[in-house]
Amino acid sequence: MAQSKQKIIVVGNGMVGHKFIESLVTHEDASQYSITTFSEEPRLAYDRVQLSAYFSGSTVDDLMLTTPSYYDEHGVRYLVNEKVIGIDKDAKTITTSSGLVEPYDTLILATGSFPFVPPIPGKDQDHCLVYRTIEDLEAITASAAESEVGVVVGGGLLGLECANALHNLKLTSHVVEFAPQLMAVQIDEGGGALLRQKIEALGVSVHTGKNTSEIVAGTERRYRMNFADGSHLETDMIVFSAGIRPQDALAREFNLTLGERGGIVINDHCQTSDPSIYAIGECALWDNKIYGLVAPGYSMAKAAVAHITGGDVTFQGADMSTKLKLMGVDVGSIGDTHARTEGALTYTYFNQPEGVYKRLVVSSDQQTLLGAVLIGDTSDYGTLLPMMLEKMPLPEQPEVLILPAVEGADNALGVAALPDSAQVCSCHDVSKGDIAAAVADGACDVASLKSCTKAGTGCGGCVTMMGQVLNSELEKMGVEVNDHLCEHFAYSRQELFDIIRTKQIKTFADLIDQYGSGMGCMTCKPAVGSMLATYWNEYVLSDKHIHLQDTNDIFLANMQKDGTYSVVPRIAAGEITPQGLITLGEIGKKYDLYTKITGGQRIDFFGAQLHELPLIWQELTEAGFETGHAYGKSLRTVKSCVGSTWCRYGMLDSVSMAVLLEMRYKGLRSPHKLKMAVSGCTRECAEAQGKDIGVIATDKGWNLYVCGNGGMKPRHADLFATDLDDATLLQYIDRILMFYCRTADRLQRTSTWMDNMEGGLAYLKSVVIDDKLNIGEDLEADMARVIDTYECEWKKTLQSPERLKRFAHFINSDATDDSLAYEPDRGQNKARIASKSMAPPTDAERIPVTIAK
Template sequence: TLSSPVPAPGQPAPTDPTIAELTVDVVVFATGVRPIDALADNATPEPLPKAPRGGILTDRLCQTTDPHISAVGECAAVDGVCYGLVAPGYTTAEIVADRITGRTATAFENPDMSTKLKLLGVDVASFGDAHATTEGARPLTVNDPVNGTYGKLVMDRTGSTLLGGVLVGDAQAYAMLRPMVGEDLPNPMSFLTAAGGDAPAVGVSALPDAAQICSCNAVTKGDIREAITDGACSVADLKTCTRAGTSCGSCVGLLGQLLDAEGVEQDKSLCVHFRQSREELFQCAAATRIRDFPRFIRRFGTGHGCEICKPTMASIFATLDTSHHVLDDGHAALQDSNDRFLANIQRNGSYSVVPRMPGGQVTPEQLIVVGEIARDFDLYVKVTGAQRIDMFGARVDQLPDIWRRLVDAGMESGQAYGKSLRAVKSCVGTDWCRYGQQDSVRLAVDLELRYRGLRSPHKLKMGVSGCARECAEARGKDIGVIATEHGWNLYVAGNGGATPRHAELLAADLDEETLISYIDRFLGFYVRTADRLQRTAAWVEATEGGLDHIREVVCEDSLGIAADLEEFMARHVEDYTDEWAAVLEDPEKLRRFVSFVNAPDSPDPTIRFGQQDGRKVPLPLPGIRTA
């Protein structure tokens, strides 16, 4: 039953002759953009016409029937059509801007509707003439039900020119294929996943200058090459001067390939103060044992540092030497705002506190303490997706009092504020679930206690599922462990970003000792070699040889550093201390947690709260307008 009237309490459900129960094998939901066009009805002196499917009707210069009103973006129905993509929205804005400023406006042209879905686990892309509507079009199709992939390339009648295509289950070829529409495509079957594993016959060098690299911002290969000629030597430079890769991000990989194709040695300097990459700076700090930033920058860099290199070096120092607190003299000023106050700053200047609950476990007594703290400090409470309790709305001066009560209850710093291990999520495993194959709760607790406080290039999340039903969603984590009847499967590098991705299998059916050693090595290799703010997924993609090379290093010890990586992690485990407890024991550190140095007992008057739908919500900072 797709819909039915709601019966009155105690009354049988009324029958509706227009509603029928259908027995079906497949239900298809057609979803998309619904334009918000209510303003058209309220226009004066008369309402503005709307398209049959919604949207404010405009001509191809984006003008409505009222010469003083234009419509742009997804509420505009250009010649009766609403476009739910970013590129047509930009185009309509440019047309109106040209008209308003007196320049010659170019009429709206039917846009490129190529798109790639950016939802975790939903690999779907279409481009060009995806439905083979061109006369003489010849579709080439490969359907692989074993691997769950489908690919279709639409070629012209000669079979040599690419017209369009559809990719499902594996859309990695989209970035290369979309710019090739209208061009000759040698060996098209090599681009389809199940075609036998042949390498594609063309690379980015084969694209013509007119090929559109970034469809969101209409940037061609010629535009990219011109920017490189003018001095752009990194992906960041290309983003700045061409806007390519700044919207959906699906073309960023091609930008790097174009730099390589043009023979540009990409600049890997951390910032203007250090010509070295983060990996090289990590090795410098490890080799010299320097943990003082002024000494370090005098020896290896120039100037006094910036908002990029200071937090990066603070993280490296903390990774290499966990015996020093992040707020020790000389290190506190290097930290990002979250690390500086050991809590997550919120948009109104207040902070949130997330106590550690290993594996999601909490005792009744600890739960009562959390509730009492939230009540006494008037905090907003939310259960997170990582099986933690987040308390929002604390002022800086309230943080030590909150921590003291949590520490007294046996709860530690959750370190949800740092670029470090956030949490290890778990299902109930063999403790309670009848399907559980291994003790996932105990393993999740062990992993969280082992890697807590590990500073890394970016935040880390883990998950442990007790069976293949995957209740802990381990394949969406940087480290994912799934139980089998023979042991544990280890998945790595699943997380979000511009292109969310599932974790990939690193090794299967491991005993627990081997599992721990592989995780030690993987994390040790990652924190040593990844770039600043690089998630594990992006690190794997950027590593030469990809996951295969990382598997050789971690599982086969191809570089001969496995023992060093395990020793590095063992030192971290041995030296761990609770950062909240350390602050409470140090009067000098406690002095940092006041709203005003000259009035330590005065709360910050700029932090304000309101009510929305019965919930406590932060109000904007004074003088800051929010849309």
């Protein structure tokens, strides 16, 4: 007789509740359990850590961690808008708000926490809000629309995020903090002071040491907050973000053991005082501690799953170190930041001009690291955290760990010294050993490590360290770790681009003469050819450049399997007149070309022989068509939907924008091909979020998405900026594309470029939007030169009888290639079927090894 399934009920479908379910349904014994989950919120689990992204344009969909179909697939029953209000521990049932009674064998409380609102008279009025759920955010947005001034009560991590949100909503924003400094839990006084300076410089006022005594009607604004010290502040709205309290109401009412100040007491297996009931996440109290971060919650979920399924993982507490970016300011907090350990000694580095503060807290014998504070520069976080966690021996002079690198000195201890157990990614609990194993299995760049270990895909704070572990493991395996372009150049592509730019080198001959050796090869020649074309934009078939051009570029057409070519004229944004279509049809018919509509909304002619290319292009250019660069590592197409000129739903004229973009960037040679799309509304018919550059119209302007990809490894584009006007949109795209051209590896699409970029999206934003590197104007000027010097390569080629000589199968005969043969298929020519022999991978299929410095 089959044993009936164990019934598991999960109360609360937040991040931790979902993690528990995800871990259990992917467990090998998953079939033994039937899971039901209840959420009092109207939707399934979403990413609360990224909540503030909602204000910078992310949608609820972007934030979702799971979908009904995922739960359906795994047989998980889910009820939203359904609050669990009763537990009968003896009968082992729960009761819900709608009167449902459900039996359980095991009950999981993952009820999370609620925002603490200090008991201030006047706190319950309209426009006095909290910051925790998507509904809260909607309320904040609505309130902001009727307000000019906003106050956040609470200067901790969440409070500052919330202040940033108000600032982004264009309110005059204030932070009111009870403690004498910001982020008093995580960082020391010195760090807090610098953080305050930086945040005030952004236009947010900070008031510390303020105890709000009442909220009354204001004279200038809606409310007046009176403080205990007699001062006051007027505001239109208030958001309370003064900490969290465990959501333990159910446990309290139904007699599970609680801590003195709340929280459901759990053991190392996350069991409560009733062994059939577990509590995980922010509602749980372990060793008298509430963990208000998601990573420890995930560890609890895993421990609970392990105990239920007979595994041996237990919860052993968690490190609360954290690294984040608050309003663009890098903040890192490790261990004992306040030097509270007995005898602790400190080292401090403070660089006021650059706004960098670093503090080390070490043991009294100066042998181990106890804690650290990093403000303005958290690049040492990845080195310091494992030193603290693993109690690694400190260098003789611990201060070298935070002093700026001086020429010739290497102050990093290196990840090679770390044990395999050292945690690299805290979001997904990935150890150095896990990464080493993935490298041994063949993952040889950060992007592939991300996809096979999940490391670096949470907050992204560990990506630098992943790169270091990757390099050290490759070195251990005897793989030569360098980023040289090939045997002819001991430089990376990025370094060569800098050389070309700064030394103003215009030819391959000069470059290899001064910076390389030998004659070049099929790797470096096209790469250098591409860089020269990006920077100088000279005619690629001139004598000095022609030998650098790869298979397709060298004849300005795409070679097909039989050595014939395909021809693609530009049809910007897919917009074409009926007469244009007729002309194309006539040309296709005349040269008997197989004709197909491409994925990029244009028309491709196949089966043109080499000698026919100039004839075909003569007719195309006479009819007003230009080259479509389908053969180049360059901008291909800008796809568009029909937009507001015709569509009932269109917000803006997507076709005009797509034409503008395509005409602006056509001919731009780049590390790999580039595709763009413009959609006229969020229905997204142009599929812009799967493109290198995606633009979507909203009622407030353009939203810009970057680094998406379809193809072999699809990647959803990242939202880069919202509500842009035309000029800003173009400015950002100019900068992003040129920065990509300068810094990507050869044949690296923008998606992998982004996945391998240290600092990721936030870094790209800081370069492009904040102009952190002070190269914005430079990038725009480089792009302007490319745009200004555009000429149709086919038009230019047709004007040169010398160049046209190459477009013949034989140099000494008018005969054509007699080996070509076609057979009819669905009314058109089809290339003969050659049995494709086993070929080594093409350049494009080789995975570049990218080395983090």
